[in-house]
Amino acid sequence: LDAQYLKLMNKINQKLPIETRRPEEPQGNSYIKWYGNEVRFDQLKKEHIRHLMEQGKVPISSLVDQLRKGLDLQMRKATKVVEASRRIPTELGVPLVLDINSALLMKSDVSGKMEVRPRIPSEDRSEQDVQIVKFDINSNQSAVLQIVGKMSVDCRVAQSGVA
Numbered sequence: 001l002d003a004q005y006l007k008l009m010n011k012i013n014q015k016l017p018i019e020t021r022r023p024e025e026p027q028g029n030s031y032i033k034w035y036g037n038e039v040r041f042d043q044l045k046k047e048h049i050r051h052l053m054e055q056g057k058v059p060i061s062s063l064v065d066q067l068r069k070g071l072d073l074q075m076r077k078a079t080k081v082v083e084a085s086r087r088i089p090t091e092l093g094v095p096l097v098l099d100i101n102s103a104l105l106m107k108s109d110v111s112g113k114m115e116v117r118p119r120i121p122s123e124d125r126s127e128q129d130v131q132i133v134k135f136d137i138n139s140n141q142s143a144v145l146q147i148v149g150k151m152s153v154d155c156r157v158a159q160s161g162v163a
Contacts, residue, residue: 035077070113070136077106081145087154094155102147112137 028044081102088096117132152161 037075067114073110075108094153097152099150105144107142109140
């Protein structure tokens with residue numbers, strides 16, 4: 001019974017296009033979000049992941065190059081601050097309606113560079129003292145707030161008011 005079973009399994013295996021799996025290259029992504037906006041996205045390279053797995057350290061050479069060239073960050077956030085409505089009954093039988101709506105739009109643009117001399121120390125020159133650290137950061141923020149108030153009278157057939 002076992003021999004017949006093995007023959008049948010071998011026949012099935014020969015008919016199916018089965019390949020052995022090759023080990024996949026390590027890969028990964030990282031991102032930073034602020035107020036729901038994606039600020040930064042980086043794809044981790046296989047060399048960095050291997051370096052991290054083998055030596056337990058993240059190579060920072062690419063980050064140092066990016067900081068030297070400069071980084072730009074632009075963010076925009078829109079939000080509704082207030083949305084309220086109040087219906088007040090009157091003696092005339094026509095309700096007085098008070099509405100208030102507001103929206104806020106914020107914008108932030110930041111760019112920066114960083115330079116360290118001598119360059120950021122590594123294991124082969126850890127005894128070097130840092131002489132200069134230079135930051136160059138430009139920032140521009142702005143905000144717009146819109147508030148709309150409305151008072152109206154609802155007469156069922158006609159409606160009037162002031163906004």
